[in-house]
Amino acid sequence: MTETPALLRMENVWKTYHSQPVLRGIDLDVAPHEVVCLIGASGSGKSTLLRCVNLLETVDDGAIYLDGAELTEVGADADRARRRIGMVFQSYNLFPHMSVLDNITLAPIRVHRTPRATAVAQAKELLERFDLADKAQEYPDRLSGGQQQRVAIVRALATRPSLMLLDEVTSALDPELVTEVLSIIRELKESGMTMVLATHEMGFARDIADTVCFLDDGVLLETGPAEQIFTEPREPRTREFLQRVLEARRI
Amino acid sequence: MTTSGAKSGANPPAWVKSARQLERERRLRRTGRRSASVATASTVLFLAVVIGVVVSSPGWPRVRETFFSAGRFSDAFPDVLRGFWLNAEIFLIAEPLILCLGLLVALARSLTGPVFFPIRALAVGYTDVFRGIPTILLVYLVGFGVPALNLRGAPSDPAVLGGAALVLSYGAYVAEVFRAGIDSVHPSQRAAARSLGLSHAQSLRFVVLPQAVRRVVPPLLNDFASLQKDTALVAVLGPLEALRQAQIHSADTFNYTPYLAAAVLFIALTVPLARFTDHLAARAERRRAPGGGT
Ligand SMILES: Nc1ncnc2c1ncn2[C@@H]1O[C@H](COP(=O)(O)OP(=O)(O)OP(=O)(O)O)[C@@H](O)[C@H]1O
Ligand SMILES: [Mg+2]
Numbered sequence: 001m002t003e004t005p006a007l008l009r010m011e012n013v014w015k016t017y018h019s020q021p022v023l024r025g026i027d028l029d030v031a032p033h034e035v036v037c038l039i040g041a042s043g044s045g046k047s048t049l050l051r052c053v054n055l056l057e058t059v060d061d062g063a064i065y066l067d068g069a070e071l072t073e074v075g076a077d078a079d080r081a082r083r084r085i086g087m088v089f090q091s092y093n094l095f096p097h098m099s100v101l102d103n104i105t106l107a108p109i110r111v112h113r114t115p116r117a118t119a120v121a122q123a124k125e126l127l128e129r130f131d132l133a134d135k136a137q138e139y140p141d142r143l144s145g146g147q148q149q150r151v152a153i154v155r156a157l158a159t160r161p162s163l164m165l166l167d168e169v170t171s172a173l174d175p176e177l178v179t180e181v182l183s184i185i186r187e188l189k190e191s192g193m194t195m196v197l198a199t200h201e202m203g204f205a206r207d208i209a210d211t212v213c214f215l216d217d218g219v220l221l222e223t224g225p226a227e228q229i230f231t232e233p234r235e236p237r238t239r240e241f242l243q244r245v246l247e248a249r250r251i
Numbered sequence: 252m253t254t255s256g257a258k259s260g261a262n263p264p265a266w267v268k269s270a271r272q273l274e275r276e277r278r279l280r281r282t283g284r285r286s287a288s289v290a291t292a293s294t295v296l297f298l299a300v301v302i303g304v305v306v307s308s309p310g311w312p313r314v315r316e317t318f319f320s321a322g323r324f325s326d327a328f329p330d331v332l333r334g335f336w337l338n339a340e341i342f343l344i345a346e347p348l349i350l351c352l353g354l355l356v357a358l359a360r361s362l363t364g365p366v367f368f369p370i371r372a373l374a375v376g377y378t379d380v381f382r383g384i385p386t387i388l389l390v391y392l393v394g395f396g397v398p399a400l401n402l403r404g405a406p407s408d409p410a411v412l413g414g415a416a417l418v419l420s421y422g423a424y425v426a427e428v429f430r431a432g433i434d435s436v437h438p439s440q441r442a443a444a445r446s447l448g449l450s451h452a453q454s455l456r457f458v459v460l461p462q463a464v465r466r467v468v469p470p471l472l473n474d475f476a477s478l479q480k481d482t483a484l485v486a487v488l489g490p491l492e493a494l495r496q497a498q499i500h501s502a503d504t505f506n507y508t509p510y511l512a513a514a515v516l517f518i519a520l521t522v523p524l525a526r527f528t529d530h531l532a533a534r535a536e537r538r539r540a541p542g543g544g545t
Contacts, residue, residue: 014266014272021266060272061269062272063271072275074275074278074279074282141438141439
């Protein structure tokens, strides 16, 4: 991980809301093809970190690099950077006034100038893969939560990004669908996709992640291989957090 | 599974702005200054060109005499200003009435259930008819028609009658604005409210309407600005408001400068209203999108 140049690099990133710090000096390197899981309590800043990477928030300090180019540079073109990043939101954020197909083909057609026929064919193929082929003409409000979740993933994938940011993609799914989405994400990983995921599913994190990052109140407290974090965490706070999660699971 | 506040986190580092951030802020300030100077320069240039074209046109000396005569302006201004108070009064009284009427009609249209059919039909009929009639025609109809009925207790003051006509006309517009706002609130909001046990009326009152009203404030203020101008239509009934005063003055002298005086007064009222609209819109936007990048 230290040899290959990082695809995504965050250096000392700070983010405050109304003088309330939410991210406090985050340093993070993500190598190409690496899968990084962010774990941590609710409100610890996982979503905020992902939003910063996608430049939906202006950072208050520090810098973020994608492939060596600084995204946070003054006057840098945020749209150019975002074209290479796919984001799946915690609350899906599908466009309610568009059909599923239009949601998915919007960016390929309007941003990437893919011919409509190609974009539609690719979208249909993806929908097929996600078991949504019959929902192409449906509107998001008519889909179940899990279906909306999968459409959101497809929408992000449709632009063939080099980095995917996924915010709690399994939070709305039943256990069977969780395994399904998990297998989709594993498939993505095998195809070489670089991903940063925020998740509350420790089993999922352990299964999929190369590296696990424990966020505690805006501080990246511990980073390490998944096995190490889950079996022998160095920080007492990480241990405490995992303990609590484990207890909650048992109940 | 919650951390509360800032107490957690091992030895929380205090934030001291890094050299990189200070440099970034300096560059941001510089870009800001540059944009400001470009804006100023282009504005000055634009104004210079427009003024140059107007002043150098062959008819300018005559136009200046008939429309921009300083002497006539100061002669007419006190009377026009006195008339303008009547406009302001009509506006200030009509506006709350319009808001109430518009909201009531919009709510009446949103009533469901067969019992309410007559009310719904009435509301639909009202908006259809009063939005269809040109405002000036309505001012004539109410202003001359109501006194002709010889009803006991009916107002005969032309300013009141003109104001009533404006209320009827604008009430229909505002009702449609409110209805659009109510319809724009996502059905999931109503579903969430009903699921909490709130009645139809309660969900409307506490969940749907607050969101709807916030959304329609800019178009409503737009209608206010329009109403504020249309108070001049009351002039056709004869009360001494700004436009009427200007007419009287310019009829004496065949000089149109008094109209300019009236225009200046109307603008003086609309511009603050427009800036206020912008301010509200900007505030709503800030609340919705806390991030800087979108
Ligand atoms: N727009 C905002 N304005 C003010 N505070 C915010 C804003 N967005 C997030 N926060 C605060 O930032 C903190 C981190 O939020 P964030 O959404 O990143 O948490 P999270 O780790 O994703 O939590 P969860 O696991 O529940 O999704 C929270 O305390 C939240 O209240
Ligand atoms: Mg989150």
